[in-house]
Amino acid sequence: MDAFVEAPPCRCCLRLAVGMMVVMLLLLGGWCREATGLVKVPPDLKIPAVFVIGDSVMDTGNNNDLVSLAKCNYLPYGKDFKGGVATGRCSNGKVPSDIIVEELGIKELLPPYKDRNLKTQDLLTGVNFASAAAGYDPLTSQLARATPMTDQVKWFKDYREKIRGIVGDEQTKFIMDNSVVVVVAGSDDIANTYYGARVRQLQYNVSAYTDLMVNGASDIVKGLYEVGSRRIGVFGAPPIGCLPSQRTLGGGIQRKCAENENVAAKLFNSKLKKHLEQLEQSLPNSTVRYVDIYNPLLDVIVNYKKYGITIIILNA
Numbered sequence: 001m002d003a004f005v006e007a008p009p010c011r012c013c014l015r016l017a018v019g020m021m022v023v024m025l026l027l028l029g030g031w032c033r034e035a036t037g038l039v040k041v042p043p044d045l046k047i048p049a050v051f052v053i054g055d056s057v058m059d060t061g062n063n064n065d066l067v068s069l070a071k072c073n074y075l076p077y078g079k080d081f082k083g084g085v086a087t088g089r090c091s092n093g094k095v096p097s098d099i100i101v102e103e104l105g106i107k108e109l110l111p112p113y114k115d116r117n118l119k120t121q122d123l124l125t126g127v128n129f130a131s132a133a134a135g136y137d138p139l140t141s142q143l144a145r146a147t148p149m150t151d152q153v154k155w156f157k158d159y160r161e162k163i164r165g166i167v168g169d170e171q172t173k174f175i176m177d178n179s180v181v182v183v184v185a186g187s188d189d190i191a192n193t194y195y196g197a198r199v200r201q202l203q204y205n206v207s208a209y210t211d212l213m214v215n216g217a218s219d220i221v222k223g224l225y226e227v228g229s230r231r232i233g234v235f236g237a238p239p240i241g242c243l244p245s246q247r248t249l250g251g252g253i254q255r256k257c258a259e260n261e262n263v264a265a266k267l268f269n270s271k272l273k274k275h276l277e278q279l280e281q282s283l284p285n286s287t288v289r290y291v292d293i294y295n296p297l298l299d300v301i302v303n304y305k306k307y308g309i310t311i312i313i314l315n316a
Contacts, residue, residue, distance in 0.1 A: 046174075046178045047104060047106070047178060047179065047180060048124070048125065048174065048175050048178055048179055049106070049124065049125045049126035049175055049179040049180075050097075050100055050101050050104065050106060050110060050125075050126040050179060050180050050181075050182065051126050051127060051128070051129065051156065051159075051179060051180070051181045051182070051229075052097045052110065052128045052129060052130050052181070052182045052183075052184065053129050053130060053149060053152045053153065053156070053181065053182070053183045053184075053185075053220060053224070054129075054130035054131075054134065054149075054152075054182070054183060054184035054185050054235075055130060055131065055132060055133060055134045055135065055146075055184060055185045055187060055188055056070060056072070056090040056130075056132035056133060056188070057090075057095065057096060057130075057184050057187065057235075058095055058096060058097040058128060058130040058182070058184045059072075059088065059089065059090060059095070059112070059128065059130040059131055059132040060087065060088060060089050060095060060097060060098065060109070060110055060111060060112045060128045060130070061073065061087050061088025061089065061111075061112035061114070061115060061128075062088070062112040062113060062114045062128065062129065062130060062131050062132075062147060063088060063131055063132045063133075063146065063147075064088040064112075064114070065114065066131075066145060066146070066147070067145060068132070068133065068144060068145040068146055069133065069144045069145060070090075070131075070132035070133030070144045070145075070146055071088070071132070072086065072088055072089060072090040072091075072132065073086050073087065073088040074086050076092065077089065077090065077091065077092065078091075078092065078093070079092050080092045080093040081093050081094070088112065090132055094109070096184075097110040097128050097130065097182070098110050100182065101125075101126060106125050106126065107125055107126075110126060110127065110128045111127055111128060112127070112128050113127045113128060113129050113155050113159065115127075120166060123159070123162060123163055123166070124163060124166070124167065124175065126179065127159065129147075129152040129153075129155045129156055129159075130152065130184065131146045131147035131148075131152060132144075132146060133145075133146040133188050133192070134146040134147060134148060134149050134152070134185060134188065135149070135185050135186065135187075135188045135189040135192075135193060135213075135216075136149060136185050136186060136189055136212075136213040136214075136215075136216030136217050136220070137189045137193055137200070137209075137212060137213060137216060138150075138216075139193055139199065139200065140188050140189045140192060140193040143192065143193060143197060143199075144188070144192070149185060149216065149220050150219070150220070150223065153220060153223040153224060153227065156181075156224065156227050156229075157227045160172060160176065160227055160228060163175065173228070176227070176228035176229060176230070177228070177230050178230075178231070179229070179231065180231045180232075180233065181224050181229045181231065181232045181233070182233050182235070183217070183220055183221065183224075183232065183233070183234045183235065184234075184235040185217070185220075185235075186213055186217075186235075186236070186237040186265070186268060186272075187237055187238060187240050187243075189209075189213050190213075190237060190240050190261055190264045190265060190268070191240050191243065191245070191246055191261060194206075194209055194264065195246075195250070195258075195260065195261055195264075200212075206260075206263070206264050206267060207267065209264075210264060210267045210268040210271055211271065213268055213272075214268065214271045214272050214275050217234060217272055217275075217276075218275060218279060221234065221276070221279060221283075221288060222279075222283075225283050225286060230285055230286050230287065231286075231287045232286070232287070232288045232289070233288075233289050233291050234272065234276055234288070234289070234290055234291065235291045235293050236265075236268070236269035236272055236273070236290060236291065236292055236293055236294050237264075237265035237268050237269055237293075237294065238265065238293050238294055238297050239257065239262050239265060239294055239297055239298045239301065240258075240261040240262065240264075240265050241257040241258035241259060241260065241261035241262035241265070242257040242258075242262070242297075242298070242301050246258040246261050257301075265294060266294065269290075269292070269294055272290060273290040273292075276288050276289065276290045277290070
């Protein structure tokens with residue numbers, strides 16, 4: 001049974017989720033939405049730039065020149081993007097990293113750090129370090145030949161030195177102190193490395209593997225803090241078992257959401273949230289927040305009609 005999902009052109013579901021994430025990430029005491037759709041930030045809260053560390057959910061083209069299994073710089077990717085161009089975003093249009101900076105009114109798109117055409121203003125207002133198919137488990141990036149999360153943090157350090165040469169120490173410190181860094185990973189660890197390749201199942205049960213993932217996430221946050229980041233938001237894993245690929249592989253003849261993957265995602269999320277709360281206490285002057293994406297997306301999947309989504313059965 002195949003289904004065609006038609007969403008409203010306003011992308012209400014994605015913007016609903018991203019709007020919630022932005023609020024969580026920025027920890028706004030008070031906020032409102034302008035008629036233009038931008039998040040109106042309080043005057044005393046400065047957000048000069050946004051940076052992203054992560055996987056294909058956020059990657060805007062860093063894998064384009066890699067010899068990698070995870071590349072999206074070909075059609076039909078990008079068919080609804082400006083000019084119908086496949087930019088390396090694993091989407092038909094924009095990805096959440098773009099929408100976050102757009103909602104904040106910083107700029108329309110968040111460019112990949114490896115873009116050869118980056119301008120000074122691009123650098124000063126934020127860039128994207130994410131690499132499709134990367135994960136907290138080092139093996140995940142290795143299997144797909146993605147840029148490891150730890151190397152993405154090294155890119156961030158290189159970035160800091162670049163802008164220091166452009167704007168000097170004082171302005172660099174301001175950018176690092178006040179910008180938001182978004183970390184998004186974990187889906188490929190669970191879906192590909194653990195339940196796909198199943199290599200890790202020989203070494204870890206689900207509980208032990210999610211511990212490994214949390215430790216990896218912790219190392220990334222500590223690394224970002226060492227580079228100079230002070231506002232860090234870490235996304236939890238989505239309902240991975242509801243992805244089309246996982247429903248096909250593990251959802252049975254009716255292609256229901258694969259239970260094992262969703263159980264693993266929820267277990268990881270609960271551990272990650274608790275760990276980040278503890279980690280924030282050990283990093284002076286930091287704001288480290290867990291961002292729940294599992295429940296908002298699951299609500300869209302289960303209660304799709306209230307979001308204006310129509311599902312048409314094509315073949316039975």
